[in-house]
Amino acid sequence: MKNMKSASIILASGSPRRKQLLEQIDLKFQVIPSQVHEDFNLDLIPEKFVEHYAQEKAMDIANTFPDKWIIGADTVVVFHSEILGKPKDRDDSYRMLKMLSGNTHQVFTGVSIQHKEMKVSDTFHHCTNVTFNTLDDNDIFYYIDTYKPFDKAGSYGIQDWFSVCINHIDGCFYNVMGFPLSKFYSRFSKLLKLNK
């Protein structure tokens, strides 16, 4: 714990949810969002896709701060092999939620931990299965118009009103919010011990 508190850490993501989750585990860090953006035409399977972008984001910031620990992350929702990022607009949001209604999909988050001067590079992913209730259109439109989930992969937030639409999950809850806390903590603790 002490190691983790005193290490100099940058979160290379502008996501307010990732910031909140890292604060939840008592980590002290700065936020400097990377300017790397996903290209959904990139032909990679989901686990490689999120690892690729988590690493790109972390390395982008590591180049400027080679003496610090950099954390990058990338989250996508996957249904029947289609990778869903953030919805383009209201129609796209409706299309995504209607498609996921009554079904089970996967949420993949890639995490990359980089420390350039110490030559540390560790990238991994986690997958959680999420099953939605069968949604009626009233609920879908209420959600889209009230919560405007346009900054969220798959067009929903498991931590807001939409929680009433989720039947169950299998895996790590925080992974669905955008950061697999438990897996990250275990990997990062080991890296800090090895690189004191």
Place this chain on the structure above:
Amino acid sequence: MKNMKSASIILASGSPRRKQLLEQIDLKFQVIPSQVHEDFNLDLIPEKFVEHYAQEKAMDIANTFPDKWIIGADTVVVFHSEILGKPKDRDDSYRMLKMLSGNTHQVFTGVSIQHKEMKVSDTFHHCTNVTFNTLDDNDIFYYIDTYKPFDKAGSYGIQDWFSVCINHIDGCFYNVMGFPLSKFYSRFSKLLKLNK
């Protein structure tokens, strides 16, 4: 949704987590905690135990407010048939976390919805499986001494630092926090439609 917003509702629980969860789904309600307390010597299986106390708590408040919707809830942690409530002290907290370490346990929450004048009484439960990582004593003592989880069934909060100790869950996350939002929403919406 509109029905739910305009109904006159009382949460018969003093748990700040339950209050936060019901606010998360845009419910408007008052909090009037019931004075009913669990007796762990009561010989009931976990699902009946939590339903019994959820109903006792809701009916306790319904007697005073027969014209309002009352929501009661009760949560326990169960491991190898032992029902764990809140830890008595630091030693009991350590005993619980050490016992759950590396294992899968069940979290049961009972919910009871009462409206005395409308003769509505609906009580149900939900169960979620939770699997802990193997915990080392440093982490357990850090958690107990920093977070003092003495008001929490099973001696942990899935929504605080302890999230790093949870390997995965199977079921409803919010049920582990003390209230199965999705199942409640579905049952309560139907009751409000039937009793307009």
